[in-house]
Amino acid sequence: MRSLSGGFPISSNRSGTGGKDPVHLPGDPRPPVLGGPLRGHPPVRPDRITASHPLLVETLRTEGYHAEVSSVGETDIAIAGGYAPEQLLYSGPGKSASGLQSALAAGVRTFSVESVTDRDRLDALAERVGAKCRHLVRLNGPAGSAGGSLRMAGRPTAFGVDTTETEALSSLLTRRKHTRPVGLHTYFATNVGDEDGLIAEFQRAVHAASAVCHDAGFTPEPLDLGGGFPAPQAVPGEIVRHPRLAGAIENALDRNLAGWRARGMEVAFESGRYLVAAAGTLVTEVLDVKRSHGRLFSVLDAGVNALGGMSGLGRLVSPGTRPYHLESSRRAAEPETVDAPAVTLVGPLCTPLDVLNRLVDMGEIRVGDLLAVPNVGAYGLTASLLGFLSHPLPVEVVHTGGTVESVRRLTLNETRL
Numbered sequence: 366m367r368s369l370s371g372g373f374p375i376s377s378n379r380s381g382t383g384g385k386d387p388v389h390l391p392g393d394p395r396p397p398v399l400g401g402p403l404r405g406h407p408p409v410r411p412d413r414i415t416a417s418h419p420l421l422v423e424t425l426r427t428e429g430y431h432a433e434v435s436s437v438g439e440t441d442i443a444i445a446g447g448y449a450p451e452q453l454l455y456s457g458p459g460k461s462a463s464g465l466q467s468a469l470a471a472g473v474r475t476f477s478v479e480s481v482t483d484r485d486r487l488d489a490l491a492e493r494v495g496a497k498c499r500h501l502v503r504l505n506g507p508a509g510s511a512g513g514s515l516r517m518a519g520r521p522t523a524f525g526v527d528t529t530e531t532e533a534l535s536s537l538l539t540r541r542k543h544t545r546p547v548g549l550h551t552y553f554a555t556n557v558g559d560e561d562g563l564i565a566e567f568q569r570a571v572h573a574a575s576a577v578c579h580d581a582g583f584t585p586e587p588l589d590l591g592g593g594f595p596a597p598q599a600v601p602g603e604i605v606r607h608p609r610l611a612g613a614i615e616n617a618l619d620r621n622l623a624g625w626r627a628r629g630m631e632v633a634f635e636s637g638r639y640l641v642a643a644a645g646t647l648v649t650e651v652l653d654v655k656r657s658h659g660r661l662f663s664v665l666d667a668g669v670n671a672l673g674g675m676s677g678l679g680r681l682v683s684p685g686t687r688p689y690h691l692e693s694s695r696r697a698a699e700p701e702t703v704d705a706p707a708v709t710l711v712g713p714l715c716t717p718l719d720v721l722n723r724l725v726d727m728g729e730i731r732v733g734d735l736l737a738v739p740n741v742g743a744y745g746l747t748a749s750l751l752g753f754l755s756h757p758l759p760v761e762v763v764h765t766g767g768t769v770e771s772v773r774r775l776t777l778n779e780t781r782l
């Protein structure tokens with residue numbers, strides 16, 4: 366197995382020296398997302414990869430993971446990472462006609478549908494290109510826990526079909542000319558804090574899916590139970606194992622969907638950030654250190670344009686990013702000041718929303734220091750405000766065990782229409 370030890374290091378304005386300080390990451394080989402296999406069942410390979418670099422995607426593919434995509438761009442990345450289009454599951458609540466057309470033209474044939482409108486649009490477009498598609502029906506089950514950093518089910522959301530909407534479900538579980546229902550899909554929340562929380566969520570998901578199956582007389586071939594597996598994000602730490610999870614899910618399946626093993630029902634999970642969070646480090650340079658109204662600020666060359674972009678919109682709390690000093694960037698001759706004050710880390714954008722940490726103890730921080738933000742492999746740059754204020758994007762360096770495999774810089778292109 367190839368060791369994956371770097372995702373997208375390096376600061377906004379330099380070019381390709383990030384491999385200099387390779388960061389050896391924990392969690393390799395990747396631990397099984399459920400803590401173990403489901404007994405008496407073929408190995409379950411979780412899907413939904415949130416790696417945004419084709420080389421990371423390729424590594425996961427060679428390890429046997431499936432892939433779920435939810436945009437034209439993710440489809441392209443998955444195909445660039447070596448997936449055959451017919452292996453992909455295409456999902457998402459807002460599938461546009463042009464997005465579906467591109468996916469169909471690329472050869473994608475399995476979709477998760479989120480409403481009757483969504484399924485009918487797919488059916489009509491599939492007819493146009495003479496394609497036969499399979500679909501999973503995404504469910505929004507009854508109220509779940511309050512856990513997870515973002516909830517997609519168990520409350521009013523744009524995701525899936527409420528399990529109480531029997532008319533819509535009966536339509537979605539009926540074959541159309543070009544689309545055939547083959548399974549169910551649910552995704553409750555991201556980043557659920559602990560194993561007990563995950564167990565409760567999966568039990569509820571199995572229960573909700575089985576109730577729909579019983580009511581509609583439907584037998585799923587694949588049952589995609591979603592994810593929510595937590596991982597550290599932009600702070601030090603390792604992913605947590607879940608040794609009781611596989612057994613608990615197995616019991617829930619046995620209790621609610623008798624015969625699932627004998628039928629060979631495929632059980633899928635969306636492991637998301639769990640697989641790739643550790644495969645990324647952002648290296649950023651300290652451009653300025655200054656005091657403002659009594660507070661110490663450090664201005665970095667990467668902010669919400671490169672990391673944690675949604676917080677920059679003011680809709681999420683600003684990230685508690687905790688970088689560490691890359692030792693090689695310190696000038697050994699200069700003595701450290703003891704009792705350095707805590708500092709506010711901000712990015713280079715002209716907005717007070719560009720904050721990576723409101724107050725963090727960094728020890729002494731000096732202009733020219735290089736800071737490394739660990740555990741930013743999940744989503745990479747794609748979760749950032751890349752276009753905002755038109756700064757150059759960070760250079761992405763992929764390295765395995767310190768050997769540089771690829772250096773690239775994404776750009777926004779203008780297409781005249």
Ligand SMILES: Cc1ncc(COP(=O)(O)O)c(C=O)c1O
Pocket residue numbers: 413415456517552554555556592593594635636637638639743
């Ligand atoms: C349907 C679906 N699958 C998978 C994921 C990946 O989740 P995460 O990376 O938080 O584990 C998400 C995240 O929003 C999602 O909406």
